[in-house]
Amino acid sequence: MLTATAISQSSTDPLSGLVLRDAPVPGLRPGWSLVRVVASSLNMHDLWTLRGVGHPAEQLPIVLGCDAAGFDEDGREVIVHPVLGDSEAGGGDVTLDPGRALLSERHDGAFAEYITVPTANLVPKPSWLSFDEAASLPVAWGTAYRMLFTQAKIRAGDRVLVQGAGGGVASAAIKLAAAAGAVVYATSRSETKRAEALAWGARAALATGERLPERVDVVIETVGEATWSHSMKALKPGGAIVIAGATSGPAPFADLNRIFYQQLRVLGSTGCTRAELVALLRMMDATGVRPVIDRALPLTEIHKGFQLMIDGSVTGKIIIRPDDSEGIS
Incomplete structure (x- = not known):
């Protein structure tokens, strides 16, 4: 499968460390699920990783991408809650777990055709929300x-x-x-x-x-x-x-x-809990509010998307589609 992987870091030329390369479909472990990614989105967190801010070099290479929406192995439409951790260690709040990690920090992220995540991190995608819209939500x-x-x-x-x-x-x-x-x-x-x-x-x-x-x-x-x-x-x-x-x-x-x-x-404030992501979806359903999408790009054009972010030429979210045959539904 095709991935966008960070292999090196540079504060002055961050995109030099981002490469497109093939990787095997990740294997499963107990309690985890395989997700076919339909859409992901760019976040500043990805650029910080490429610049070497808050991400140790020894944790490279790693597939970037914090947001994902797609299908689980049973064909259900899902959104990935991107904070991986133990809510009990955070007193009931996973974002307060000292050992928490965002997807793509210690576990390969969503700029790929498939990812694995804890099954508990999957949230059903409502039918009224497109995959592009769903992929805009978890982090931002x-x-x-x-x-x-x-x-x-x-x-x-x-x-x-x-x-x-x-x-x-x-x-x-x-x-x-x-x-x-x-x-x-x-x-x-x-x-x-x-x-x-x-x-x-x-x-x-x-x-x-x-x-x-x-x-x-x-x-x-x-x-x-x-x-x-x-x-x-x-x-x-x-x-x-x-x-x-x-x-x-x-x-x-x-x-x-x-x-x-x-x-x-x-x-x-950092990230959100799974319960907050579900509450966000309920609010969106009640109010009709929807995310702002600047544009959608295939994974093969991810460098272009990041350059737009660096230039400040973005309003809202840039969507990345591993398989660009999937449009907004």
Whole structure:
């Protein structure tokens, strides 16, 4: 079977370490299932691996790809919950298991025709969701769902700022928060992406760093250094900033005086649980909200997809299809 495999890492030329190569169909172990992948999607996590950020070189080579939707060995349509771990070790939350791993960190990922995963990680794919849409959800949309509803506990009427509109998590957060009845503000350097954010339900979309019409209850932060100061200043006293990434680099100045004096909350968030992924599907069914898909590419063009991400030329998710005969259903 064809795979997209990371064989080396480079901070300056990450795609040089990504190769297309044949590999045997993976064998099964007790409690695991074989999934024929119909669709996967690109995530920043894949680029971090290729850049050598958070992924030890000794764990290469490894097949990349955190998201997958396809068929199990019994022909059932499934979505893969991508966090592999022990929920008991995390006090009932697999994302808090110190030994957890995301698919493609210690186990070959989804940029392949077949993958194996623990059977408990399979979630039935609803018939109203296409494979391309399903493959957009586990990492980006699951992360956004947990940030909004588990960590920030937003309610209808809350004011929410989403930094960096256009990325997978940010586009999901805008749509989900708006669907939940929140007033959403979004920022982006791109006029095109600001227009998209308005179409997704944001009340206003502003240039990065621009003053908001009002202070907000919650900030969804995945950008980091470039937006951190703005995020802190945008919060109401008692508000919360939820962080699930720092694509522009770590925040250079914590602004601790503001945090303690205004009693702000800074919350980290990573991934989602299987139960949160199921809850996300229920919300999507109830509200009709759907993921934003930039484009779909065959596995043979995966380098093109990553280059678009590197260039910042993506709005929503890029889908990767191992067998491009499978379209959006």
